[in-house]
Amino acid sequence: MKHIYPYSLLVLVFLLSCCKSETKSEVQISQPEKPITSAHQPKPFNISDFESHVDTLISQMTLEEKVGMLHGNSMFANGGVERLGVPELRMADGPLGIREEISEDNWSPAGWTNDFATYYPAAGSLAATWNPELAYTFGNSVGQEARARHKDMVLSPAINIIRTPLGGRTYEYFTEDPFLNKTLAVPFVIGIQDNDVMACVKHFAVNNQETNRGTVDVLVDERTLREIYLPAFEATVKKANAYSMMGAYNKFRGDYLCENDYMLNTILRDEWGFKGIIVSDWAAVHSTVKTLENGLDIEMGTPKPFHEFFLADKLIAAAKAGEISETEIDKHVKRILNVLHQVKAIDSTGRTQGSLATQAHFKDAYDIAAESIILLKNENNTLPLQLEGVKSIAVIGNNATKKNALGGFGAGVKTNREVTPLEGLQNRLPKGITIQYAEGYLERYSKNENDQKEEVTLQGPTTIDQLDATKLEEALTAAKTSDIAIIFAGSNRDYETEASDRQNLNLPFGQEELIQKVLEVNPNTIVVMIAGAPYDLGTIKDKSHTLVWSWFNGSEGGNALADVLLGTINPSGKLPWTMPKHINDSPAHATNSFPGNESVRYKEGLLVGYRWFDTKHIEPLYPFGYGLSYTSFEFSDIKTNQTEYTDTDILSIKVTIENTGKFDGKEVVQVYVSKPNSKVERASKALKAFTKVHVDSGKTQTVSLEIPIKELAFYNVDTKSWEVEKGVYILQVGNSSRNIVSKQKIRVTE
Structure with missing residues (x-):
């Protein structure tokens, strides 16, 4: 089946700044002008x-x-x-x-420049x-x-x-x-x-x-x-x-x-x-x-x-x-x-020459980072930051200055540019606002000297989670004496690393205690998580009014994050995995089938990720596909091209999206499918189509999504082939696996 990618891109204006400092932004953005779609075709194997x-x-x-x-x-x-x-x-x-x-x-760097x-x-x-x-x-x-x-x-x-x-x-x-x-x-x-x-x-x-x-x-x-x-x-x-x-x-x-x-x-x-x-x-x-x-x-x-x-x-x-x-x-x-x-390695005639660490590639890294950041919570519309009357901002947390291009066990990147969150704010905030930085917590591991990371083992690095009294006091002082506090917490590529699975969902280095104490002295605090995997954020979610999720986000990560916090970019990221409330809610752990010993049996079967949570009616902390925006969207006029299909047909769904808020933004339309009364075990729903669309404030867009009916097939182990079961299917349209706004029935016939 041919996959078409009808995704609108943010069209950006890319300008070089005159500033020579590596930490200053050289990537500028503008509002999108028109959608861009593409269906990239592979080179043939000749x-x-x-x-x-x-x-x-x-x-x-x-x-x-x-x-x-x-x-x-x-x-x-x-x-x-x-x-x-x-x-x-x-x-x-x-x-x-x-x-x-x-x-x-050997693995030693060659020392090239x-x-x-x-x-x-x-x-x-x-x-x-x-x-x-x-x-x-x-x-x-x-x-x-x-x-x-x-x-x-x-x-x-x-x-x-x-x-x-x-x-x-x-x-x-x-x-x-x-x-x-x-x-x-x-x-x-x-x-x-x-x-x-x-x-x-x-x-x-x-x-x-x-x-x-x-x-x-x-x-x-x-x-x-x-x-x-x-x-x-x-x-x-x-x-x-x-x-x-x-x-x-x-x-x-x-x-x-x-x-x-x-x-x-x-x-x-x-x-x-x-x-x-x-x-x-x-x-x-x-x-x-x-x-x-x-x-x-x-x-x-x-x-x-x-x-x-x-x-x-x-x-x-x-x-x-x-x-x-x-x-x-x-x-x-x-x-x-x-x-x-x-790849033209033997006869190199016409072979691509390539380019390295160019401004265009930094822009590529920025574009990805800018669309990846997820707004998890935003009570009272605290974000984007309103800077009128703000004279000082406390920036707290080791992750505000932590660099992740290198680290851990496995592949990293040697780069001349990695803009940290602190540098991103320094680049973007008006000059009249004072930034008070406090490290807040120390990145410390057990069984080591001078706070150096222990050798990575299959059990994972063990952290020291007791806060340093001096660092804590510095953080609280900065928070008390600033109009706004932003905590950059989470993880890093030493803690999340190849060759080692984590021991639990706990935030390392005493960060949860730090966040709670900062919230007590300055309720006007924004919490930003920088990590690559789920953590236990239950208490933080309950006690903080604003929660943002970012990632190990590349050379321009700090600038992209600052642009989201300031509203130059409207966040449009969605979770690509389920964030559980408790580790035993996750299927591999609920079935006691991780990590195994000499062998591991995947007892959860088909019910991986949200399939488990939704089928078993287990409430996650945040569901698969979840992510907020600075604006609001409404779906309407959801229609299919027909109501009955054969297994050679293509199901087309049209959805109208209205931006009912004050900001231009992007939304992801997600289509999940379920099969009631199936003759085989199935999850309660499974993602089968999605599209990302930009909609200006007050405007509407109508998008089309296609699902080849063959995409609904299950693997028949008896016939060793894919089979589309006949009967009624339910299409569920929403913007996360748990926020379904419309359900439609279709029938697959002979």
């Missing part, structure tokens, strides 16, 4: 165009040269064959932007925009930076489903919903690959926890696998022509995923028609012959002699001993040569 050349190259290679292409020859490249003009396949981490250059044989890159918002931020056009912008922008650094592959996007709020990589993944996931993943991949660079979609698959990630055996039923955990991966193959896929660390039904015949061959290649290459996660390979025969193409790893990899000397020995055929080896080499041709 293997036949260079098949004869590939065959000739392989015929001229020695066994050793072929095997050299199947494993890492440095930390981020495989082996090339220089004498035949076959280059190394050069890779770069990319979830937050292009990682700095590291040494050839020309590898400063744009720091892009984290994937959770992108998902909160609910804007596939910005997903394309993100992919296209980071793809340009990859080419400027002469890379052939970007290890991104990471699209695993968010199964638990405690996941260490929740900030790096998109969402808990498979439809939102695939709708963002497809344009992201197309955007990367439009620049003659491979997107490496990861981590395939069911890689939903960091605890025991290298050994845990994931057990999930087939229908749940197909309906929840695989749709985004499938879409990147079928709709985006993804050139590469990364095998995950964990096992699936007994076999490691980098040697899993069912996942890599049966599903990925045979069923979906994947033509690209499969790369291992680093040090995720555990065998030689089995790994190659079951589908992996390139083994990458952590520092050890590269010839000791499973697909290095061991593979040469296996081939010479007759344990594996050279024909099998040729098959994998051919795949690699095909994708190298596809």
Whole structure:
């Protein structure tokens, strides 16, 4: 089915300021002039165009040269064959932007001075925009930076489903919903690959926890696998022509995923028609012959002699001993040569040159950040800030100055620009307003000296949550003596990190106590959370009148956040996951099926995220899809193009949105579908369409959303096929999974 992305974008005017300071804004904005829509098409996979050349190259290679292409020859490249003009396949981490250059044989920085890159918002931020056009912008922008650094592959996007709020990589993944996931993943991949660079979609698959990630055996039923955990991966193959896929660390039904015949061959290649290459996660390979025969193409790893990899000397020995055929080896080499041709790495004629850390890319980062910020609570219309008569503002919290481009375990970005929230306010506030900054709390971890972070373990970093008396007093003094207080709290990329799941939903570093004490001395306090995953905000929600959610939001994050607080930008972000009141309300924890030990069984089945909360009638703290605005919207005239459909039809829904408030703004129309009296288990509702629309104050817009009836299918495990059940369906239209304003019945017939 063809996906069309009818999303209006904020049209921005981009000006360079004359100020030389890096912290000053160089990104200016204006109000949108007209909607922009786009349906990005993937580049075709034209293997036949260079098949004869590939065959000739392989015929001229020695066994050793072929095997050299199947494993890492440095930390981020495989082996090339220089004498035949076959280059190394050069890779770069990319979830937050292009990682700095590291040494050839270890993780130490290479020490380059020309590898400063744009720091892009984290994937959770992108998902909160609910804007596939910005997903394309993100992919296209980071793809340009990859080419400027002469890379052939970007290890991104990471699209695993968010199964638990405690996941260490929740900030790096998109969402808990498979439809939102695939709708963002497809344009992201197309955007990367439009620049003659491979997107490496990861981590395939069911890689939903960091605890025991290298050994845990994931057990999930087939229908749940197909309906929840695989749709985004499938879409990147079928709709985006993804050139590469990364095998995950964990096992699936007994076999490691980098040697899993069912996942890599049966599903990925045979069923979906994947033509690209499969790369291992680093040090995720555990065998030689089995790994190659079951589908992996390139083994990458952590520092050890590269010839000791499973697909290095061991593979040469296996081939010479007759344990594996050279024909099998040729098959994998051919795949690699095909994708190298596809991105013009062998014949570089006309290849994209790219650009790095440009003003245009900083603007891309700003655009994403600006649409990602979520207004959770705004009693008495405290926001946007009214500055008349305001002489001083207290800015409180370590997160006001914390930088997140680097940190934690895993990929970061070396950047020359990361505007913090404090700097953003300094850039945007009138000069006559005094800012009093107080750190408020110390970012402290146990089992360390001099407040340095402990080594990351699978149990997660343990924080010291006792407030420092001096820091607390400084914060309270600033709050008492200022007209307005803004607390920047939440998390950071040392606390939320790859290789470690969090222990609980508690805010670290004593922040909850700090917030309560500041609220007591200055009720005119705005609380801003900066984090990538849910936290227990119940008490803060009850006691504060204004609550904003921001993210690890890239090079321009501080400016974007300041513009939202001041009303230059009307917030339009929506939660891409459910924020629970208690951890045991979340399905993986309610079923006591996280994190497991040697194995983990996904007992909640299909009821992941909001599907669980809505089906089980559990009230979340904030629901999936939730987010307020400085204005108000009303939906009306909700109509379908017909009332009866067959499974080959396309359902069209028209919705009129009126902006009844005083600010221009954007709203996300969300369409959920339910199937009463189904013959199979189903969630009470599932997202099947959405669109983001800009509406001027006092104006109306009518939008159309399309749902191919095949999108309503369930996976029939008996027939091993997708089936559209006949009968009545309920369309539920709203602006979150819990705020449904209209329900309509349709019928699917033979």
